[in-house]
Amino acid sequence: MQRFIMQPHSDLGRKGAVCPFAKPSHEERALLFSAFDAADMPFDTYIGALMRLPYLFNRVAAERPEPSELLSLAVYPLGLQDEEHYKFIDCAHMILKPFYMECGLMLGEFHPTSSVRGAHSDSFRPMRADKPLLVIRAMALHDALFIDGASTPIGMRVHELECYLRWNAERLSATEKARVAIGSRNARHSLPPSTPSPNRRGRQPVSETGNPQMQYRLARCAPAATSGQRIRRSIDNGKGSVCDGRTRVGRVANAL
Template structure:
């Protein structure tokens, strides 16, 4: 595959490196690319007083920005339905392994975004994320939705809206150990998570897992193969 042009076969979507020089200074850069970069650098890559924990809002993004491992496809227009969004996500799922960097360890920091700058209704974005999440999780990937006014609660402060973004988008990246809270809602997600990370789960995540299992003891039976 020609790495200069990586194009989806279903939707024609063509992601570009968001922090490449030609996209940051070139005259052909997408109109909203600068706005997206600014949100990442000034919000995701900095601490926030309402976050509920020390550190950056999204440490993953800070590393990806520093290494220029972020890719984005901008899909203009308001006439974008669920079928079109699904085709775009399917394409980005297939293209993700071919986007540089392909080899470890850099590949773990790579992410690709489908950005819909003109959409003002976000129900289809939420619907596609729900429909597709399991397929991504079972491959060690995460699919997340962001858009203006997104009400998904923060992990450490339920009043903090971490997914509230200036532009509606869907993001694909590698799963990381701190994703446990996003995966604890379904048994199969948790099983894939444990298969990947059980030996290296951070202590604060292990504590959170213990607390949740104590609060919902039925989960123990669900995870015990002898009791299924």
């Protein structure tokens, strides 16, 4: 972090450090680290564990003697193979980002071969790191740079704008709030109408469960669905633990 993300870079496309908040967070002792064993962990268990981290983040924030808007939690999933980074970092980020934003948090994804482009330069790759990790922090005003992208699906853009407006409303000026609200409304109007597709020859649609082939597919998916239901129930009841399954979360420690 000190060698790259806290330093300026010639390809960054703007002045200042790659992340202008990393060094102040480090100096304020608000940059925390944790790690857990992700080796051979099933992907659904991995996602279930990461869905508990917003609760851990909020608990750590509440227990700090002095609150900090720069509080950040770097999470290292240990034991991942190089060929697993795309799934356990990139895909996990796409799955988890909407949930984290609903909680008022942002999630950053880093690994050695990240192809994520910089906000100010298409040739710069700011999310590359020696080791795979995810970084959690509270949503900030500058996060407008990282949402509502032209390549983002319309439904996701609506969700991101609504979350951004809800969590930053008190810090936005009336003009900025109106601009974000208009962007959200325009994106929502771009959504296709939810009209049922016409059925060929006027036939009634066949129930999926009445199709033998579909019954076979549903039967094969049943264990995964049951696992997902357990994870969701655990989250809804507030009884989930980051230590579920094979996960071992290391003690959060202040950066030295």
